[in-house]
Amino acid sequence: MYDYLIIGHGLAGAIISQRLLERGQKIMVLDQPDSNHSSVVAAGLFNPITGRKMFKTWNADSLFPEVIKFYPRLEQILGAKFFHPIGIYRPYAAIEDQNDWEAKRSDPKFNPYIDRTSTSRITSHKLNDPSGGLFLKQAGYVNIVKLLNANKKLLIDKGSYQEIMFYEKDLMFHKEHLSFGDLKFKKIIFCNGIMAQKSQWFSWLPFHPVKGEIMDIELDRRPETIYNRGVFILPFDDQSVRVGSTYQKNFENLEPTEAGENELKEKLSGLLNEAYTIKGSRAGIRPATKDRRPFIGKHPDNEHIYVFNGFGSKGVSLIPQCSKLLTAHLLDGAALDTEISISRYYSNYPTELKK
Template sequence: MRVDYLVVGAGIAGSVLARQLLEMGKRVMVIDEPSLSNSSKVAGGLYNPITGRKMVKTWNGDVLFEYLDGFYREWENDLDESFFYSIPIYRPFFSIEEQNEWMAKSIEPAYISYIAGIKQKPFCEDEVQNPYGGILLNKSGYLDTATLLKSFRAYLVKSGLLLESQFNPNKLQKMGGNYTYEGIDFRHLVFCDGHLSTTNPWFSWLPYRPVKGELLFIKSSVMPRVIYNRGVFVIPLGSGMCKCGSTYDHGQLDEIPTIAAKSELIDRVKSLVNFDFEVIDQKAGIRPATKDRKPFVGRHFEERNIWIFNGLGAKGVSLAPYYARQLALHMEENGALDDEVNIERFFSLF
C-alpha cells in the first residue's frame, strides 16, 4: 500500500490532523494502539475563551475560536454523530473589584465578542455560589472527545485507514526520500503520539512537561443550565450527569485514578456549586504538555520528512483544528507556521 502520510496516534491531535489531510485529498494511514494512552478519551473537552485564575483571554483565541466551531460541526455532519456542544460558561467573580474590572472590559473590542453578559448580582443561586455575580461567556462549550474519537476510529477502520498496533521505530525503513513500514510506503511520517513522544527517538529532545489530570463524573437531581468554571469546571452532560475537573500532577505520571485527586475535586466542586451530588466515576490521563505551554509543530531538525504535531496540553480541543490545518498547509504548500508553535524555537536543544 502506498500513502502520502503515516500518522502515528489517533487521539485528538492525530485524528484532527488525519481529517485535515483527508479533506485536502491526501492518502493517509493512521497507526494507533488504543491501550497505550487514555488522555484524549478522558479529556474534559472544554473550549473556553477566558481562562485561568486571573481570567485572561485564551492565547491566540481570536483565530482559534473563529475556526473551531465550523470545523467540528462539519465533522459531526460527516460522521452523522453528535459530539460538539456550544454552551455558555459562567465564571463567578471573587470580589466587587473583579466585577468592576470586567464591567469595564466588557465594552473593549478585544473582549466584547466573547461576553454574553455581566451579572452584578447572584445568578442561578440554586446552582452556583456567586455572591458577587459573574461573567457569562459565549463562543464556549465542550467536545465529547470519547464519542468523536470512537466515531472517527470506526470510520478509519471501515475505510481501511487504521493499523491497530504500537508503532515500532525499528520497523521503519528509509528508501531514498520515502519510507516503508510493515508494507506501507509513504513520504511523510507525522508523530501525534501524546506523552509517549517523550521516548520517541526523533523528538525526545523537545522540552515536554507531561501532567496527569483526573476527572470526576457526578450525578445530581439538579441539572446546571450552563457550564460553571472557577477553580474547577462542572459540565452538564444530561440526565443529571456532570463532568468535573481537573487536577494537575507533574509527579505521578500514570493513568490510575487516586483518592487524593478525588478528594481534591470533591472539595473544589462543593466550593463552587450549591447542590448535592454523588460521585459516579473517576478517570485519569496524561496530558502531553510542554515547557512553554505551546504546541510542538513542525519538521525534524535532520529528517526532513518526519514531523510532529503534539504538546497540545489541556487546550487540545481549541488548538488542534487551527494548527492541524496550518501544519497540513505547511507540509503540502510550504505555508508558514506560527513562530510560537514551530519546533525550530527549540533547535538549539537538538
C-alpha cells in the same frame, strides 16, 4: 504508496487525518489505544477566558473562530453530534469584578467572548456567586470520545486505519520512500501524545507532562451551562456531570487517586453549595510542554518525519487551527509560526544524534 502515515488517533491524529483527507491525500492512521490516551479522559472544554485572573487564552482571536467553524463542519462530515457550545458561567471572585467586567463588555478585546453579565446570584443551582458572574460565549465542550469513534469508523470504511502498535525500530528508510511492515509512505507524522517522550526522534523536545483527574457526580438537577471557577462542573451529554480537573506535575501512575478526589472535593466546595454523589473518577496525562505552546513541524535531521503534539490542556481549542497551519505547511509550503514550530528548539537537538 501512502502520502502520510499518522501515528496515534487521539484528537491530534484524528483532526490532522481529516485535514489531509480533505486535501486529497492518501493516508494511513495507526493507533494502539491501550497506552495513555489523554483525549479519551479529557472533559473537552473550550474556554476563551481562563485561569484565576481570568486572562484571555493565548491567540484566542484566531483559535476560537476556527473552533466554532471547524467542529460543526466535522459533525457534518462524520454524521455525529459532539460539539456543544453551551457557554460557561464564571462566578465573580469579588464584588469589584462587576465593574471590571461591565467595562470589558464594550472592549473589542473581550466583547466577542462575553454573552452577558449578572450582578446577582443565578437561581438554577446554589453556587458560591454572591456578586453574580460572567456568561461566556464561544465556549462549551466537545465530546471527544464520540468524535474519535465517528472518525475511526470513517477511516476504517476508507481502509485508512489499523489498530496496531507502531515500533520506531521497524521504520525503514528507502531511497524514494519509508516503510513499516507492508506499509509504504512518503512522510510520517507523530501524533503520539506523551509517548513522544520515549521517541528516538522527538524525546529531546521539552515535554512537561501533567497528570489530570476528573470525577463524575450526580446532582439533583443537571446544569444547563458549564460552571467554572477553580473547578468546572460540566453537564456532559451522556447524562453524567463532570468535575475537574487536577494538575499534578509529579505522579507515579495513571490511576485516579484519593488525593486527587480530595482536591476536587475541596475545590468544588468553593463553587457549589449543594449535596452531590460521586459516581467515579478517571485520570490521564496531558502532553504539555515547557513553554505551553504546541510542538509542530519537521524533524531537524529528516525531512520525512514530522511531529504534531504538545497540546497540553487545550487540545480542543488548539488543534483545529494548528492542523490547518500544518496542512498548509506540508502541502502549500507555508511557513510555520515560530511560536508553534519545533524549530524554536532545534538548538536542543543533541549533537550526537545529528547526521
